[in-house]
Amino acid sequence: MSSSSLRVAHLTDLHGRFTLPGTAALARRRSRLPVLEAVLAEVRRQKVDLLVFTGDLLDVPGFLTNGIPAGFTMPGERAEWLEAVRTDYRAIRTLLEETGIPYRVLPGNHDHGPLLAEVFADQGEEWTFGGYRWVTFDDYEQEGHQPRRLEASRHRFDRVLSDDDATPQIHLQHYLLRTPPTGSYPYAYPEAPWLLQKAAASGRVRLALSGHYHEGTPLERHEGLIYTAGEALCDAPHRWRIYEITPETVRSETFALPPAPSKPVVFLDRDGVINDLPAYTSGPEEMRLIPGSAAAIRKLHQAGIQTVVVTSQSAIGMGYVTRAVVDMVHERMHQLLAAEGAALDAVYFTSGAGGSSVLPGAETWPTKKSGLIEQAFAELPLRRESAWIVGDRLTDIMAGREAGIPGILVRTGFGAQQATLPEAGGVPVCDDLEAAAERILSEAGGNATR
Numbered sequence: 001m002s003s004s005s006l007r008v009a010h011l012t013d014l015h016g017r018f019t020l021p022g023t024a025a026l027a028r029r030r031s032r033l034p035v036l037e038a039v040l041a042e043v044r045r046q047k048v049d050l051l052v053f054t055g056d057l058l059d060v061p062g063f064l065t066n067g068i069p070a071g072f073t074m075p076g077e078r079a080e081w082l083e084a085v086r087t088d089y090r091a092i093r094t095l096l097e098e099t100g101i102p103y104r105v106l107p108g109n110h111d112h113g114p115l116l117a118e119v120f121a122d123q124g125e126e127w128t129f130g131g132y133r134w135v136t137f138d139d140y141e142q143e144g145h146q147p148r149r150l151e152a153s154r155h156r157f158d159r160v161l162s163d164d165d166a167t168p169q170i171h172l173q174h175y176l177l178r179t180p181p182t183g184s185y186p187y188a189y190p191e192a193p194w195l196l197q198k199a200a201a202s203g204r205v206r207l208a209l210s211g212h213y214h215e216g217t218p219l220e221r222h223e224g225l226i227y228t229a230g231e232a233l234c235d236a237p238h239r240w241r242i243y244e245i246t247p248e249t250v251r252s253e254t255f256a257l258p259p260a261p262s263k264p265v266v267f268l269d270r271d272g273v274i275n276d277l278p279a280y281t282s283g284p285e286e287m288r289l290i291p292g293s294a295a296a297i298r299k300l301h302q303a304g305i306q307t308v309v310v311t312s313q314s315a316i317g318m319g320y321v322t323r324a325v326v327d328m329v330h331e332r333m334h335q336l337l338a339a340e341g342a343a344l345d346a347v348y349f350t351s352g353a354g355g356s357s358v359l360p361g362a363e364t365w366p367t368k369k370s371g372l373i374e375q376a377f378a379e380l381p382l383r384r385e386s387a388w389i390v391g392d393r394l395t396d397i398m399a400g401r402e403a404g405i406p407g408i409l410v411r412t413g414f415g416a417q418q419a420t421l422p423e424a425g426g427v428p429v430c431d432d433l434e435a436a437a438e439r440i441l442s443e444a445g446g447n448a449t450r
Helices: 033-045 078-098 113-119 151-160 192-202 277-281 293-302 323-339 369-379 394-402 433-443
Strands: 006-011 050-054 103-106 126-129 132-137 169-173 205-210 220-222 225-229 239-245 250-256 263-268 306-312 346-350 382-391 407-410
Touching (some): 050 169, 078 113, 103 169, 151 192, 192 205, 192 220, 192 225, 263 433, 293 306, 293 323, 346 369, 369 382, 369 394, 382 433, 394 407, 407 433
Parallel strands (some): 006 050, 050 103, 132 169, 205 225, 263 306, 263 382
Antiparallel strands (some): 126 132, 220 225, 239 250
16 A cells, blocks of 8 residues: 555445344345355455445344334344344454454444444544545434434534645545435435535545445546445445545446356245234234244255245235334244244335225335235346245235246135135145145255256
């Protein structure tokens, strides 16, 4: 490294879960530990001088960061969830330190700010490295998910642009300094134009790096200030950047992991297949696994088969629960499965209730389960010719047929009634998910080679 040239690796938006049970709320976010290990191995090979991580290291369950919706409860000990978050931050810290590369991290909107600060307690808000003054801004979303630069971060911003230290600066923040070209989510600060102009007018800020907007943005310039948002690590093909910074230029190169091989998959309905029925119109306190369902998922995984939930949660459109409550139900399901050594690869759900909707506009929300299956094939490395669906309703089997995959009806949930209908003729029927898994494994020759 020299003062005239600096190579900086920029990682952002891992949305990881390692010890934390379950997956990110958006199923396409596939950030288990091997993803980060592979990316850091390549970063190390690239011989960079510094590594910066601009937020969303983890995808922390929303009920831990946003609170539990009024009127609902989350079973179990909150301390257990928080300890899993702490353990995952420690795992990330260990991997970062093993690279031997100096690094800095800052929180994103899906992080648990206090626990990240605890684990990375030695990370300063300002430091000098490679001839630059680095400044981090720990900003947070406010009303309507709108990020704001408030209180300590705002005072820091004002101070570094006007104090006696004229060292050129590089700013790190999770949120964007201008509205991105696509997406209605409020990715940028409402005061972004002012922040951008103020930083540029100071003549001190050379580069500003952000995350949050998963598509990333190109290097852009406002007067003498260059700013950009990196691509998300969590979305395949798991991209990150390296910047070559000299006094004259800033160049960016994007890297990605090789495509993951596709795997066989079993799509699972949720209510009546994995768990009993009361959780459908209730909160996580009613989530109870059907005996044997965790063992079935575990056996499928051991055979190299992915398990993806596709479930209609029309109770949202019918007004019984909110999406936040359904997310909590899924967190509880993941927790119960993890206790028995089982894990799901993804969860997709619809929220529409058609003519039974009670919310304005909800009658137009998607309801087709076959659409979830197609979304999973589009977003995940799944092998359609080695796919099945298991449900407790004939509509589940029909959704599979629309996607060109065979189905099995189980007698749990509504399945016992459905199996007696004339339309069930020719549909394979098993007692429960465990029996269905055994049948699938038998047809696949005991492994995932079908």
